Amino acid sequence: MGHVKLFIPGPIEVSEKTLAAFAKPVIGHRSQAFKDLYARVQPRLQQLFYTKQPVLLSTSSAWGVMEAAIRNLVNKKVLCCGNGAFSDKWLDVALRSGKEAESIRSEWGSPIRGSAIEEKLATGEFDAVTLIHNETSTGTQSPLSEISSIKKKFPDVMFIVDAVSSLSGQKIPMDELGFDVLLCGVQKAFAMPPGLALFSVSEAGFARAATVKGRGYYFDFLEFKKNAEGNMTPSTPAINHIYALESKLEEIFQEGLDARFARHQKLADMTRAWATNHGFTLFPDEGYESITLTCVNNGARPEKGGRVIDVEKFVKLVKAEGFLINGGYGKIKGTTFRVSNMGDETPETMTELFSAMDKAIAKL
Ligand SMILES: Cc1ncc(COP(=O)(O)O)c(C=O)c1O
DSSP, X not given: OOOOEEOSSSSOOOOHHHHHHTOXXXXXXXXXHHHHHHHHHHHHHHHHHTOSSOEEEESSOHHHHHHHHHHHHOSSOEEEEESSHHHHHHHHHHHHTTOOEEEEEOOTTSOOOHHHHHHHHTTSOOSEEEEESEETXXXXXXXXXXXXXXXXXXXXXXXXXXXXXXXXXXXXXXXXXXXXXXXXXXXXXXXXXSSOXXXXXXXXXXXXXXXXXXXXXXXXXXXXXXXXXXXOOSSOOOHHHHHHHHHHHHHHHHHOHHHHHHHHHHHHHHHHHHHHHTTOEESSXXXXXOSSEEXXXXXXXXXXXXXXXXXXXXXXXXXXXXEEOBOOOGGGBTTEEEEEOOSSOOHHHHHHHHHHHHHHHHTO
């Protein structure tokens, strides 16, 4: 079998152009050439994060920065908001990092609500909150502007926001929202190979880090800040990844941010229409569906009704057509399935996938 094109919600399909951008001679990470490369990607990253703060480059997967945010910003106790596999896991990561932590949970498929966060923060016990904007396991988005209004009521509480599978697919204006850490991994909507995480930290976040003991070295936010001032990273980064990032940013800004966000919305609408036209319902609560991936209900939420198929067989049949979709994650494996529309996809490439899904469904 030839190449199977990835429509799983990360890592996603990487273009030949992006892969080719890696193939440049390696340069020293303390050289002027590296500092120039770092400086070239900075303004565009800041535009993409809608921030005046530096955007920092971590040679790690997203979890590196997610754990780092806990280690750098929590003195007292962290509130971990969970509504799916990745956000639920953050509580465990906080506890393993030796921090006091507590969780609030929404049902999988339901968003995190500002009111639930506000109620907890009113106790005065917490100095940080973690949440995931786009819970990839359930294809559910939480309302960032609502959550931002709570941040504004509790300015001293650090809001740590994972936008791993949404950033660059939709607008997330970090400074306007007032969040303290915004982070993502490039293997999702950036359509790059895994291995690099991007994040930004507010002034208040850096000030908090300065008061926290045990930040370690590799993920110390203050080391990142100090090195960023000289257009460098604290340790040897994935240099060729940054060449590829430069190439990807060129493409993103050639398309234009608004056009890129509109394209993702259109492709999500097409995917949702494919699902409903085939008798399925969507897994998330209505109005909270992800814009970068679609999680289709296949019996996980019986109250929503809709068609139920043999997902494992369906995924295999779609694969035989040359496309990989995902058969559900964690406790909703098999009772949902997920289709990504993030990255470089277009109405034409999504239509090719839908034809393959049509063929597969006809064979069930
Ligand atoms: C929303 C979200 N957060 C965090 C992660 C973990 O990312 P990584 O595997 O890059 O550490 C994922 C991975 O799928 C994710 O979807």
